[in-house]
Amino acid sequence: MNRREFLHVLSTASAAGLTLSLKPALAEQSAEAVYDAPAFGNVSLLHITDCHAQLRPIYFREPSVNLGIGGMSGRAPHLVGDAFLKQFGIAAKSPLAYAFTCLDFERYAPVYGKVGGFAHLATLVKRLRATRPGALLLDGGDTWQGSGAALWTNGQDMVDAAKLLGVDIMTLHWECTYGQDRVKEVAEKDFAGHIEIVAQNIKTVDFGDAVFKPYTLRGVNGVKVAVIGQAFPYTPIANPRYMVADWTFGIQEDNMQKTVDAARAEGAQVVVVLSHNGMDVDLKMASRVRGVDAILGGHTHDGMPAPAVVENPGGKTLVTNAGSNGKFLGVLDFEVKAGRVADFRYRLLPVFANLLPADAEMDALIARSRAPFESKLNEKLAISEGLLYRRGNFNGSFDQLILDALRAEKDAEIALSPGFRWGTTVLPGEAVTRENLLDQTAITYPYVTMTNMSGAQIKQILEDVCDNLFNADPYYQQGGDMVRVGGMAYSCDPTEAMGRRIGDMSLDGKPIDAGKNYKVAGWAPVAEAAREAGGEPIWELVERHLRARKTIAPPKLDLPTLKNVDGNRGMIL
C-alpha cells in the first residue's frame, strides 16, 4: 500500500466513524501528502465557516476546555487534547495535531507556522476545483466580522474577498450586527449574480414573510443539489436585537422539515443544510429532521476531522463542523447514483500558510483593502511575555488581559467579558498590535459599561449565561462560552440545573452578599439603552492599559472551581 492509498483508506475509515491509529510521522509529510485529496463521486461541496474576517494568516489555539455535559459528555465535538487525537486517529506532535488541538501549542506554533489567510485558502480552493468540476463553495457565515479592517469598512473587505474566492452560497450570523439594511444592501447589490444568501429561519416580524430564499437549487454535473440556509437562530438574543429589529429568527424545526420536503418535491437529489446552529444543535436537528444528506455546520468553531453520522426516521444525516478563523476547508464529496446519495468522502483540510503559496490575485486584493489601515493595524501596543488566546469554556489569557484592563481602568471590583469564541492568538515574546487587539474586540457595539450590581444580580447573570452553554437540551444552547469573570471567585457545576450551577461567590476571600451592590465593569451590551449611553469602545480602554505597561506578564487566569466534571474528556487541566 503506497502513501496515497493509505491516506485514502484513512479518510474512508474516519468518514465511516472508525478510528485508525496513525503510526507514520505525519510531521515529515510534504505539502503534497497533507493536501492529497483524490476526487470522489460526482457532487462536491467545499465549505468554509466562521472565518471572522481573518484575511491574513493567523495563529489560533484550539480549546483545552470544551465540556460536554450529560449525553454529550466525551463525545465529539466535546473532546480536547489527547482524547481528540485518539478519537480521530491523529498522530501526536504532527501538523494535524497542531491544527486540531491545543497540545504543546507554544512549541509547535513556530514550527508549523500560521494558518488560514484568504490568499492561501484561495490556492487550496483552486486546487480542489481543478479536480472537482462544478464544486460549490459554501460559506456558513461569521465572515464579515472579527477584524479592525472589516469593522472600518462595514464588512466590505470581506464581501469583496468572498466574491473573489468564488463563494456560491452563504448564510448569516455576525453579518447581522452591521444592521439589517447593510445585509440587504450587500445581498441585493454586491452579491447579485455572485453569492446567494439563504436562510429558512429568518422571517419578517410583522407578517412572517421570508427575508431570504430558504434554499437554492443548483445543478452539479447533472445532479440537482438543494442548499438550505440555517442562520444563527439566536441572533436577536446573543447580539443586539435593534440591529435586526424587523427580523425574527429561531430554530424553526417544523419549517426546516417543510423546506426539505419542498426541495425534494422540486427534484433535489441531494439536500444539504448550510448551518450556523452550532454543532450540538445540528446533532439534535439531524436526529429529528428527515431527508437531509448532510448538515455543514459552524458557529461553535469545532474543527471536526470526520463527520458524525446521525440516524433519524428518514435515514442517516452527516453532521460536520469546519472550525474557525480560516484554519480549515471542508471537502464533502458525494457519489450520487439513481437519484440518491450512495456514498461519500469527507475531509477537513487545515490551511497551513507555509505549505500553500499565496494566490497572487487574492493577495493583491487583500493588500489593497488593507492599505488605508496598514500602519494603524500594525502599531505595537505592548510586548506579551505569555501566550495570549481566547478560546475555552471559562476563560482565555487574552480575555484575562481585557478583564484586568477593565478593572484597573474603571476602578471596578468585578469585571465581566463576553465568552466569544472568535479572536486570534499571540505567541509569547511577540508584540501585541492594534490588529491583535481588534481581533478580540471589533464589534459594532463595543461600549464599556459600569454598573452597580447586587450580588443576586451577578449570580443571575452567571446562571443565565451558564445555562446557554450547558443546558441539557441543545435547542436551548446559544453556542458561546461562559462569561469571563475577573476579580470574583466562584464555583460552577455544569451538570446542575439552571439556578443551581453557580456557587461559592467571593471577592477578596469574603462571600458575595446577595443584597449588597458591587462595582461591575463590562462591555458589549446588547440593550439599546446602552448604545444611547455611548460608553468608550473597549479597544480604546485596553489600548491605554497596554501602552501604560509596555510589557505584559503572562496573565493569571481567573477560573471557577469546577464540580462534577472529573474525568470529562473535554478538559485538560
Next chain:
Amino acid sequence: MIEHSWTDRRGFIRKAGLLSLVASTFTLLPRLALAAWNKAAFDSKTLADAYQAMGVDAPKESADVQLLASDIAENGAVVPLQAVSKIPNTTQISFLVEKNPNMLAALFDLGPDTVADVTARIKMGQTSNVIALVKADGKFYTATKEIKVTLGGCGG
C-alpha cells in the same frame, strides 16, 4: 415618482397607506371578546385558581394539541405563540404562563366551523412553562412547552 422598492409586505402596506386601515380593523376584535370576558380567570394568580375559574377539570396532555413557539424568546415583552388543535369540536383555546403574575394570557372562544388555529403575542417576565389549553366537547387537553427568557449577550 415611481417607487421600485416594494420588496416586502410591510413596505408595500406603508407605501399604499394601508397600515392605519389594517390597525383600525383589528381594534374591533377586543370588543367582540368582551362579551365573554372571564374576569376571575384572568385575575387568577395560580394555575389552580385559573383552572377553577375556567371550569377545567383533569386536563390531559394531548399530541393533538400543538404549541408552536421559540425555545428562547427573542423579546420577553412580545413572545409569539401559536396553538393548533386537531381535536374535533374544539370550542376554546387558551394560553397560560405558569410563572407570570397572572396565569391566563389569552383565551379564544371559537365558533362552529372555525379552524382551531390561533396566535397571540404575550408578555413573559421570566423563563416558564407555557400551556396551550384546548376545550373540546367539554373536556380539556393541553400541550406544554418551556420558553426561556434570557438576558442575552455573549453569543459566539
